[in-house]
Amino acid sequence: MKDTIYALRKSLQNYANGGYVLIGVTILAMIMANSGLSNYYFSWWNVPVSLQIGNFNLFSHHGEAMTLMQFINDALMAIFFFSVGLEIKREVLVGELSSIKKALLPVVAAIGGIIVPILIFRLIADGDVALRGSAIPMATDIAFTLGILSIFGKRVPIGLKIFLATLAVADDIGGILAIAIFYSSSILAYYLYYAIGLLLILWIGGYYLKINSKMFYIFIGIAVWFLFLNSGIHPTIAGVLVAFCIPAHPMMKTTKFIEKIRENIAHFPVSKNQKKGETNILTKEQLNFLKCVESASDKVISPLQDLEDTLHPVVNYLVIPLFAFANAGIALGNVQISDIFHGVSLAVFMGLFIGKFVGILSFAYLAVKTHWVSLPHGVTWKMIAGVSALGGIGFTVSMFIANLSYGNMSDGSIFLNQAKLGILIGSLTSGILGYVLLNIFLPKEVDEEDL
Secondary structure (H helix, E strand, O other): OHHHHHHHHHHHHHHHHHHHHHHHHHHHHHHHHOOOOHHHHHHHOOOEEOOEEOOEEOOEEOOEEEEHHHHHHHHHHHHHHHHHHHHHHHHHHHOOOOOHHHHHHHHHHHHHHHHHHHHHHHHHOOOHHHHOOOOHHHOOOHHHHHHHHHOOHHHOOHHHHHHHHHHHHHHHHHHHHHHHHHOOOOOOHHHHHHHHHHHHHHHHHHHOOOOOOHHHHHHHHHHHHHHHHHHOOOOHHHHHHHHHHOOOOOOOOHHHHHHHHHHHHOOOOOOOOOOOOOOOOOOHHHHHHHHHHHHHHHHHOOHHHHHHHHHHHHHHHHHHHHHHHHHOOOOHHHOOHHHHHOHHHHHHHHHHHHHHHHHHHHHHHHHHHOOOOOOOOOOOHHHHHHHHHHOOOOHHHHHHHHHHHHOOOOOOHHHHHHHHHHHHHHHHHHHHHHHHHHHHHOOOOOOHHHO
């Protein structure tokens, strides 16, 4: 339990800091899109990007170089989904998704938070083109939601933190499935066959051959991404599938690691007389002993855990902020405020603000009232209501799905701007409502046993 609490606190801190950066770059994007710098802002994303060796360009799609926008959305976001895949695998193996009993309540709530927003969107949106964006309001932004929850510090019971974190992970699984099923174009089978072959090599390497070299998985993973990019299946799915192949077992057991440390530390003399600031030159033998300890430290951490920990700052402070900066800019001169009251904007707004709240809360309520599960210790329905409101913060993944829905269509720019407007207003109002509810209903003090 202590490990769970420590991991949650670390995640909350990471996501909180990442959330602040997201807010900053979103505001900056809106300023640039509606200022004298707008021409530079919008034209910059059309700059071609290449990583070329001879005639081969890694960042190419069917022979055409990616634009900077495509590079961010198809390449950098694959790193984000790779990180999400690592988190999902860890949760399935040892976390809150490792047993039905642990996972049932947040997973059922997440299903409600997917179904109801989609239904609301489809009831409001009109026309085949608009309905392509039905999956936009199903997403929950884990960085913003956990970031807001972290504001309340020790007032939040551990059960509520686990509920929201697990709900967000389950929500990510839904988003990944939607992208894989509904946002793939015409499939070129031979690229897909090669990709499946490489994934099989990764799985055999990790499961049977016990290969723990991270470079083995990274290089083959890049090849899988390139094949998916050109196969017609969205390349971010490659990031998730490669993540599922990363081994979660370390090369060295913890007990053996401790023994090795003790053996090597024993070669260092214990001196109580060393003065402060005194130079202490290690012998060559002592340096080798320290390198043995360092090598053992690398072997006791699994590739999955090591990569997940390494990627957290990259994703939180580079990938997601850059994605937000590229995609959050809306030229308000092309958008009427009245647009929020009809069409795609209204459908997205209602899906996030109403659909998420009603879906998460109602499905959780039904699961408890039918005696499938019980509420976590120290958690009340009023707290669940506050977290359900936070679920309407769709931002990152909603923006991503909006681009998949309308970004590549000749007549989709209007719908894309409307979707972005609905996402921004829906996420903002959901965040405010969630904050207000939690501030009212969370206890002013929490017992230590609840932390």
